[in-house]
Amino acid sequence: MTRIAHVSLRRVRLPLVHEFQTSSHAKRFLEHILVRYESTGGAVGWGEIASPSGPFYSAETVSSCWAVARDFLIPIVRATEWDHPAALAGAMAKVRGNHFARAGFDMAAWSLFAAASDVPLAAALGGTRARAEAGVSLGIEPTIDALLEQVASRVAEGYRRVKLKIAPGWDVEPVRAVRAAFPDVPVHVDANGAYSESDIAVFSSLDELGLLMIEQPFAPRALVAHAALQSRLRTPICLDETVEDVDDLVTALRLGAGRVLNIKVSRMGGLTHALRAHDVARAEGVPVWCGGMHEFGIGRAANVALSSLPGFTLPSDVSGSDKYYARDVTTRPIVCADGWVDVPSTPGLGWEPDREFIESMTVDRVDVS
Structure with a gap:
């Protein structure tokens, strides 16, 4: 069984190389929330909450996801033992809606699960x-x-x-x-x-x-x-x-x-x-x-x-x-x-997060152990 010992949230801002115009607004930079798990066994998993900044694609925003992740999803993840990511997803399902926020946490679980199983995420x-x-x-x-x-x-x-x-x-x-x-x-x-x-x-x-x-x-x-x-x-x-x-x-x-x-x-x-x-x-x-x-x-x-x-x-x-x-x-x-x-053939996510760069582009952070 897996239990998460440490959860980190990083609200990261990156500039876009080309402005992306939609029917609602133009985007010059993006903020997303990165989720990092560390299990009691030392395995690490990463996820991303890729919500829009404004409520134009869905009702969720970066700010709403930040609040839900910090106040509701972290406590659920910390309190849940699971043997497969689907079990953790089931525990998080008590949070209605908030798909973007839950997606980042679920992604981190799959990343950790693949790394701990020594298989690529795709496999x-x-x-x-x-x-x-x-x-x-x-x-x-x-x-x-x-x-x-x-x-x-x-x-x-x-x-x-x-x-x-x-x-x-x-x-x-x-x-x-x-x-x-x-x-x-x-x-x-x-x-x-x-x-x-x-x-x-x-x-x-x-x-x-x-x-x-x-x-x-x-x-x-x-x-x-x-x-x-x-x-x-x-x-x-x-x-x-x-x-x-x-x-x-x-x-x-x-x-x-x-x-x-x-x-x-x-x-x-x-x-x-x-x-x-x-x-x-x-x-x-x-x-x-x-x-x-x-x-x-x-x-x-x-x-x-x-x-x-x-x-x-x-x-x-x-x-x-x-x-x-x-x-x-x-x-x-x-x-x-x-x-x-x-498609990477290495265990886990397949691409290594650049933690130093992530920290340099972080505008808000939460760490819970």
Whole structure:
């Protein structure tokens, strides 16, 4: 049995190398919370709470995650003995919602479990691939020409799929321009729930552009609207914010609300729940891919491991660290080469956290022994 003797939280701020514009706001730097466990047996595990800074993607923020982690999750983790990360996830389930906060703690448990078992994290999860196919996500640019420059740069780097953020007023024309300039590149669009049922004409136009998928057109709980739209489109709808747990996934599948699933470790409350969603989707014949939240190297390492599972048949958002950060929180960056990221074969997380650099970029800290 495992018991955690020491828990550390570090609120770390890193500047972005390229401003990322969404429909809600622009990001110039990111703050995420790093979680470190040390067991009574001396094993160490790391996790990352990769919540947005503001409540625009979900209700959680860095500040809310910090409070929940400090006041509720640390006491649960300290009081729980467990033999498998799923058991610790079960103990944390008494905290309702707060998926991002729980995800970082669950990730640290899996990292520790893999290290203590002397196996790579991917193998502990049941991964079967030696490398993960990488796509890239691009934000809303000031002009279409600027967007085309970004796409050209990422295609030249070998990324095997390009995701374009869209929003009302920035949708059909920029996507059509990208499609015309890069006809052979798999492209999909992500609306982050910015549209309503009155915008059917937009999706009918996008449906003619040969897209890989249309991600999260409507608000998270608008399952009936998604089902109605999917029945009208040839292009698969991909669900993201709609699916926070496996029950959401089962409901969406029964309604026919989408044909593709974006599995985000953070959105689903950790690797334990992401693994369950993968298994359900695979059994239903639904292709999945791993989405990202601009994770630092620790969260990105978990995404790479998850993407090695057999159900991940589409390129995932596991782009190299250099797309976002001049220097990452791991001693070596995660690198994408010709559209692929190698899945580590070393025990544990696979990338070593750079503790000195982490401390230098920390803006708040908690240590509980």
